[in-house]
Amino acid sequence: MDLALNETQLMLQSMAREFLSNEVPKTAVRAIDESATGFSAELWQKITDLGWAGMGVAEEHGGTGNSLADLASVFEALGEAACPSPLLSQAFAAHVIQAVATPDQQAALLPRIATAERLYAVAITERDYGWGAGAAQMCGGVDGDRVVIGGTKMFVPYAAVADELLVLVRTSDANESEQGLTLARVVRTAPGIDVRRQRGWLGEPVCEVTFDEVRAEVIGTPGQAWPGVETALDRTVVLLSAFMLGGTQAVLDMSVEYSKARMAFGQPIGTFQRVQDLIIKALNDADAIRWTTYEALWKLDEGRQDSGLAASMAKAVASEGFDRACENAHYVHAGAGMDLDYGLTNHTKRSKFYGHYLGDANHHKMRMARSLGLGGPS
Amino acid sequence: MDFEYRYSAEQDAFRREVRTFFDARVPVERRGPVDPESLDDDTFSYFREVHKEMGARGWLYPTYPKEYGGGGMTADHEMVIEEEMARRNIPRHFSNGLVLPSILVWGTEEQKVRFLTPLLTGQETCYQTFSESQAGSDLAAISSTAVRHGDDWVINGHKLFITGIREPDLMYGPFVTQPDGARHHNMGYFLIPYPTPGVTLTRMVLLNGPGQLFINFDNVRVPAENLLGGPNEGWQVAATTLEQEHGGRGAAFSGDEDTQELLQYVRETKRNGVAISSDPTVRLNAIDNYIESQIHRLLETRNFWMYVTKREMTYHGAQSALWRKEFKVRNAVREAAIMGPYALLDHTDDATVNGGSAEVRQRRNVAWTHPGGTPEIMRLIIARRLGISRTRERAAPTPSTATAYTG
DSSP states (O other): OBOSOOHHHHHHHHHHHHHHHHHOOHHHHHHHHTSSSSOOHHHHHHHHHTTGGGTTSOGGGTSOOOOHHHHHHHHHHHHHTTOOOTHHHHHHHHHHHHHHSOHHHHHHHHHHHHTTSSOEEEEOOOTTOOSSGGGOOOEEEEETTEEEEEEEEEEEETTTTOSEEEEEEEOSOOSSTTSSEEEEEEETTSTTEEEEEOOSSOSSOEEEEEEEEEEEEEESSTTBOHHHHHHHHHHHHHHHHHHHHHHHHHHHHHHHHHHHHOEETTEEGGGSHHHHHHHHHHHHHHHHHHHHHHHHHHHHHHTOTTHHHHHHHHHHHHHHHHHHHHHHHHHHHTHHHHOTTTSHHHHHHHHHHHHHTTOOHHHHHHHHHHHTTOOOOO | OBOOOOOOHHHHHHHHHHHHHHHHHSOGGGSOOSOGGGOOHHHHHHHHHHHHHHHHTTOSSTTSOGGGTSOOOOHHHHHHHHHHHHHTTOOOOSSOTTHHHHHHHHOOHHHIIIIIHHHHTTSSOEEEOOOBTTBSSOGGGOOOEEEEETTEEEEEEEEEEEEOSSOOSEEEEEEESOTTSOTTSSEEEEEEESSOTTEEEEEEEETTEEEEEEEEEEEEEEEGGGEESOTTOHHHHHHHHHHHHTTTTOOSOOOOHHHHHHHHHHHHOEETTEEGGGSHHHHHHHHHHHHHHHHHHHHHHHHHHHHHTTOOOSSHHHHHHHHHHHHHHHHHHHHHHHHGGGGGOOTTSTTOSGGGHHHHHHHHHHHTTSTTSOHHHHHHHHHHHTTOSSSOOOOOOOTTTOTTOOO
């Protein structure tokens, strides 16, 4: 038993922290969030120069073949900085391709992902919304190694700036919603694709993508995409939990520091037990997310049979905990926290969207219930 | 990262030895009842003898030094013993071992031999006498006194909510030695044999059962060598005990029987011909219990890892204690939401489920938030250790950080 990050992970994390404190101060976060695309090509170039896009890709395909826990140590640092970047989107694509694509397709596509020569967006959920197999209703007709797709995907991060899209479509009717799903790959500028950035209090630049008779490449075996997509979701969900852990720890640290510095009634507000209670709740949330996430990473890297259960638990705990920690941090900060330049709201906004993205707490609890033999629909 | 505790070949061999002992010594029909606070006399005596035999082997307190009657073994051995006891549901904690680190850290050589050895070998049991009717969370507010008379100290006052299911051989706790002294520097920590003239035990009947005592001290004389630490150092000695009590050392192995039992209930139970698991609120409640219990397991695992690797612990012990106290209450509420009034039927009712274990949890999980410090006290400690309190303090010396103890 050794619960510490290893030397590689500590080094990656400290490098990431140093890079982010120089390149992505809280003012830069806000500027990127509020830009037209929500994306900084300059920052993405610097991130990819660090090799982070290739960490989750095997060496034979141009990556560095790091463990998921290695990659997560970077995501934790990204979360601390509330860093806006498509790295999660790119990692999701790498996971999907590695779990679904044929060996030839992996050889062709993974090097582009690893070097970030192409930026990828993964489109799963739709207007009716959900993160199970049943949420993919958009239809496609398979024609050899091509599939013609039509319909609308929603809440697709970075679709407006991605080079290519990976789209989950239903290509045959089946009794079970997990069957008949096919993964399609298409260049984002292909004829028939319309991308609209969705507006609101969103922690990611998410898009609605409409496909009108779009010819795409079939990735992997037609109709058999779901098990691989589910595997990729498990891996991506835990990276997202690591990001949310970083965010939770950041708002906790901000609250502790603020409570020491802010004076009221002649004393630091941290000496008031009602303020302490708020901070202790955030501490418990941060540690609950930390240890459920770390254990899930370890189980996924080890290939444990119950790693899906652990991944869903990490995301359920992160979805509830990050949101609640931000709420409590706002109570500690009161007016100061609402100032958009202060930095707290960079995290709060992300806690709201990421709480839902890739499945909210209840989605993952229901998935855990199935995994533990309590039944329930898939 | 590696979350798996990997047993060594030495542990595997030791486990065989432990299993052989328990298999021969504790037949299946002797394994513990649902409520360990309500042991009948026969069961108590039986396991008291088992404990003595374990003590003779150094298995009661495996990591304590052999020279004082401990096992001289490692935490690895201790874990094997704990696992095998839990697997057989063997009742434990007839004696409150929280004094042991205090004796190791603060005791003189003579005191270690005189007091530590009988406790470590299981020949004697001891109870912790801290709380008074006007001093619970605020332990420094105790008013029971110890006054020096020649070679003796004379003790007067009372203690209550003293955990112990029979009668002890020894009691330990702080008593005021200097009524006009400064707070935290006005008490001594005494080791009081039982029986001693003037000590009266009265059983309290409480929500969680009959497991706690009211103890009266009426001109009780104890010799001067029964004072642990200096006459005004009782608070500091008690702090070493409390650090243990507040969850300082964690556990690599924490059973999850309550949650497993509930999950099985949800899998098996039908009402009016319909599986209760088809109700999503039932599944959500069951999974919330599972998650909270898993978080507790992980916090305990973290503490265990920090303890054995000698990392400096700050808020960690109090945090896992707080979580344990509160999640068990929340889980009991959700369990009742799933089971309905069946959660309230006790082991004597014909229609009871799982031997009435849920009914015990409904009462006990509320009652058990108090012993060892209320949740509010745990929050107080966490806030101090986060550095946001008016009071600044570090953790008291514990065996993981105290130089007096290397085992």
